[in-house]
Amino acid sequence: MKNKIFHPYTTFSAIEKGFPNIVRGEKIYLFDDAGKKYVDIVSSWWACALGHGHPKVVEAIQCQAGILQHSITGSLTHPNVLKLADRLANLMPTPNRHSVFASDGCSAVEAALKISIQYWYNLGQTEKIWIIGMDQGYHGDSMGALGAGFIDDFHKPFENVVSHPAKLPFPIDGDFAPSQKVIEQHKDRLAAVIVEPLCLGSAGMKIYPADYLKKLAECCAENDVLLIIDEVAMGFGRTGKRFAFNHAGIDPDMVCVGKALTAGYMPLSACIVKDKIYNTFTDKGEKDCTFYHGNTYAGHPIGCAAALAALDIYEAEGTVERAAEMAEKMKQWMQPIAELDGVKELRFLGMIGVVELKPETKPLIAEIKQSLFEQGYLFRPLGTVFYLMPPLVISDDELRGAVYTLQQTIEEFC
Numbered sequence: 531m532k533n534k535i536f537h538p539y540t541t542f543s544a545i546e547k548g549f550p551n552i553v554r555g556e557k558i559y560l561f562d563d564a565g566k567k568y569v570d571i572v573s574s575w576w577a578c579a580l581g582h583g584h585p586k587v588v589e590a591i592q593c594q595a596g597i598l599q600h601s602i603t604g605s606l607t608h609p610n611v612l613k614l615a616d617r618l619a620n621l622m623p624t625p626n627r628h629s630v631f632a633s634d635g636c637s638a639v640e641a642a643l644k645i646s647i648q649y650w651y652n653l654g655q656t657e658k659i660w661i662i663g664m665d666q667g668y669h670g671d672s673m674g675a676l677g678a679g680f681i682d683d684f685h686k687p688f689e690n691v692v693s694h695p696a697k698l699p700f701p702i703d704g705d706f707a708p709s710q711k712v713i714e715q716h717k718d719r720l721a722a723v724i725v726e727p728l729c730l731g732s733a734g735m736k737i738y739p740a741d742y743l744k745k746l747a748e749c750c751a752e753n754d755v756l757l758i759i760d761e762v763a764m765g766f767g768r769t770g771k772r773f774a775f776n777h778a779g780i781d782p783d784m785v786c787v788g789k790a791l792t793a794g795y796m797p798l799s800a801c802i803v804k805d806k807i808y809n810t811f812t813d814k815g816e817k818d819c820t821f822y823h824g825n826t827y828a829g830h831p832i833g834c835a836a837a838l839a840a841l842d843i844y845e846a847e848g849t850v851e852r853a854a855e856m857a858e859k860m861k862q863w864m865q866p867i868a869e870l871d872g873v874k875e876l877r878f879l880g881m882i883g884v885v886e887l888k889p890e891t892k893p894l895i896a897e898i899k900q901s902l903f904e905q906g907y908l909f910r911p912l913g914t915v916f917y918l919m920p921p922l923v924i925s926d927d928e929l930r931g932a933v934y935t936l937q938q939t940i941e942e943f944c
């Protein structure tokens with residue numbers, strides 16, 4: 531069969547070379563149509579925290595599919611979405627929250643951006659329409675999201691189309707002062723600041739300290755700027771706490787979640803909004819402030835069933851606590867990689883282990899990736915950065931094996 535897919539993030543050269551046709555998943559493994567087994571070392575774009583084929587999530591999806599497949603959440607509701615919204619609110623530091631549901635992470639981000647602008651509009655402050663993110667941040671590939679983020683390597687063609695009036699500089703050594711300057715300078719125009727908490731994933735797993743996030747939250751509150759924390763990639767245990775923002779002890783105005791919300795089993799995302807914001811979206815005042823925004827699959831019953839099952843499993847199996855323990859082991863096992871010739875530095879945040887190679891290794895990256903692939907590991911380097919972001923259910927032996935394979939392969943090529 532001819533390949534008619536317009537593949538995401540895939541070069542024509544890669545298409546020409548060809549890649550596996552994945553037909554099955556089990557635990558941390560994916561299997562292609564020739565029966566070859568691969569370790570899903572990036573958790574299928576950081577989503578499959580529970581690996582593949584977890585019987586309880588599969589059962590929840592199958593069961594819900596036989597009861598109610600779809601029912602909209604515009605002027606209607608259903609039990610799963612009610613339960614999930616309540617559950618998400620109760621996972622926040624303060625539970626007075628309402629959730630907007632969508633399917634992809636970027637749709638949850640779009641909702642957050644629009645809510646922040648309309649919030650100020652609802653309050654009559656129509657000049658507050660700017661949203662700023664961090665330099666080289668990533669919040670998805672829809673137009674609003676890529677303006678709030680913007681990765682030069684991916685988004686150049688859209689530079690003059692999207693709105694990105696200013697950026698928070700990446701905090702070198704955690705220094706908050708330069709970001710404070712930007713926020714104070716633009717506070718009268720700023721509706722919100724959005725950041726990836728503690729780790730700029732797509733920019734190459736760039737990690738910054740929790741203290742920066744704490745200061746950012748304080749500064750936003752002092753300057754009447756909403757704070758949106760984008761937990762789409764980090765949420766549900768990846769960093770060793772339920773949410774990455776928990777490391778900073780903050781209570782963000784809005785939190786976006788996706789990916790691991792359903793453990794990657796169904797497309798579902800949410801923007802969890804504080805009630806001080808939600809309550810302004812009323813039609814009972816002088817003007818109609820209803821949020822005229824929605825997606826067809828917002829609060830999809832089967833998606834919500836998958837999310838409820840995933841949240842149950844995270845609790846029952848102590849996934850977050852286990853991730854924190856495994857993270858310590860991964861850090862220890864990866865240390866020898868720091869000594870290799872081609873390695874610039876190692877970075878760690880929970881169950882994210884990062885190996886940044888020296889810039890001169892750039893011509894070797896494709897070969898290293900190919901060799902790892904032939905050894906049964908699906909790494910997806912970001913520039914010269916190789917990283918492990920495996921399903922949180924990975925065993926000691928499997929993780930040790932992945933670390934060792936990466937070490938040996940880098941040693942062979944660099």
Ligand code: PLP
Nearest residue numbers: 634635636668669670726762763
């Ligand atoms: N936000 C962050 C931090 C992400 O890492 C991503 C995707 O990688 C997104 C948003 C977008 O999510 P999606 O690809 O589901 O639209």
